[in-house]
Amino acid sequence: xxxxxxxxxxxxxxxxxxxxxxxxNTLKFHYIVHCSLDVIEEKVSNSRRAGVNLNETxxxxxxxxxxxxxxxxxxxxxxxxxxxxxxxxxxxxxxRNFFRRLHAAYVxxxxxxxxxxxxxxxxxxxxxxxxxxxxxxGIPAPV
Amino acid sequence: xxxxxxxVAESCVDSLNMELVATYCKRLHPTKPDLAGRRxxxxxxxxxxxxxxxxxxxxxxxxxxxxSIKFICKDFWAEVFKKQVDNLKTNHKGxxxxxxNRFRWLTRISVDALPTTGAQNESAxxxxxxxxxxxxxxxxxxxxxxIRGALTNLGVPCAVSAEVTTLPACEFNILxxxxxx
Numbered sequence: 001x002x003x004x005x006x007x008x009x010x011x012x013x014x015x016x017x018x019x020x021x022x023x024x025n026t027l028k029f030h031y032i033v034h035c036s037l038d039v040i041e042e043k044v045s046n047s048r049r050a051g052v053n054l055n056e057t058x059x060x061x062x063x064x065x066x067x068x069x070x071x072x073x074x075x076x077x078x079x080x081x082x083x084x085x086x087x088x089x090x091x092x093x094x095x096r097n098f099f100r101r102l103h104a105a106y107v108x109x110x111x112x113x114x115x116x117x118x119x120x121x122x123x124x125x126x127x128x129x130x131x132x133x134x135x136x137x138g139i140p141a142p143v
Numbered sequence: 144x145x146x147x148x149x150x151v152a153e154s155c156v157d158s159l160n161m162e163l164v165a166t167y168c169k170r171l172h173p174t175k176p177d178l179a180g181r182r183x184x185x186x187x188x189x190x191x192x193x194x195x196x197x198x199x200x201x202x203x204x205x206x207x208x209x210x211s212i213k214f215i216c217k218d219f220w221a222e223v224f225k226k227q228v229d230n231l232k233t234n235h236k237g238x239x240x241x242x243x244n245r246f247r248w249l250t251r252i253s254v255d256a257l258p259t260t261g262a263q264n265e266s267a268x269x270x271x272x273x274x275x276x277x278x279x280x281x282x283x284x285x286x287x288x289x290i291r292g293a294l295t296n297l298g299v300p301c302a303v304s305a306e307v308t309t310l311p312a313c314e315f316n317i318l319x320x321x322x323x324x
Contacts, residue, residue: 076199
């Protein structure tokens with residue numbers, strides 16, 4: 001199950017971080033997300049150097065820790081979405097879908113004229129949408 | 144997503160644009176046209192940032208500055224102004240000129256022509272052109288900000304200026320700023 005979702009701006013400034021686990025050690029998730037930023041930078045600059053035109057938005061598994069797996073996604077405007085989960089096997093299609101919906105919710109939140117770009121997202125609607133997306137993650141599609 | 148995409152009449156955009164210029168240039172800062180221009184451009188900048196987020200949603204990432212500028216010329220322009228930029232010129236040193244022969248937001252502007260009698264035809268025509276570009280220049284602050292905001296969000300810091308050649312054609316000059324490493 002997903003334990004944390006984070007949105008990081010293009011200056012590596014945190015825009016939104018929400019943890020969904022019960023034990024409330026949000027600080028640990030701050031640390032994990034912060035470490036994953038380095039991995040994202042490496043992946044992005046590596047794909048440029050290797051000449052492979054891998055201009056994908058979905059970055060895949062960033063790194064596995066002892067209990068968690070961390071997945072990343074970067075948008076065209078260098079906004080990064082990071083997701084920490086305890087699931088041991090997640091389908092690729094599910095992950096891509098998850099990040100696509102998260103990106104859509106972020107675009108709506110950023111279009112808010114009262115939102116200051118670069119500051120934290122304080123919209124309750126965005127928080128609710130993220131909650132819904134997290135809840136519906138991994139539900140198998142009806143056969 | 145409930146229902147279909149919501150739409151707004153284009154006359155609303157035209158009216159809003161006209162009122163924006165009228166308020167800032169005539170009502171709020173009548174003696175300081177530069178300040179009014181900067182304020183309008185700042186509004187355009189924020190809108191450009193947000194629009195860039197929205198329009199690059201499903202696309203793969205851009206590899207360099209030229210790709211970003213081409214995105215602005217084609218997709219961004221098509222979304223905002225319903226057509227693509229007619230001509231793109233560059234000197235490959237960071238200066239780009241976007242030419243639009245029929246800029247949508249200028250199509251409703253006309254300038255009262257000075258009466259042209261026989262002998263003074265040339266100078267009257269030139270004077271008309273000068274008045275046209277001055278009148279229309281105010282309406283270009285917002286699109287300049289739009290372009291600057293969109294490009295900045297895509298990672299291309301720049302300065303944008305515009306000039307009107309003959310209504311409704313106009314040119315946007317983009318100067319890509321070098322980031323100090």
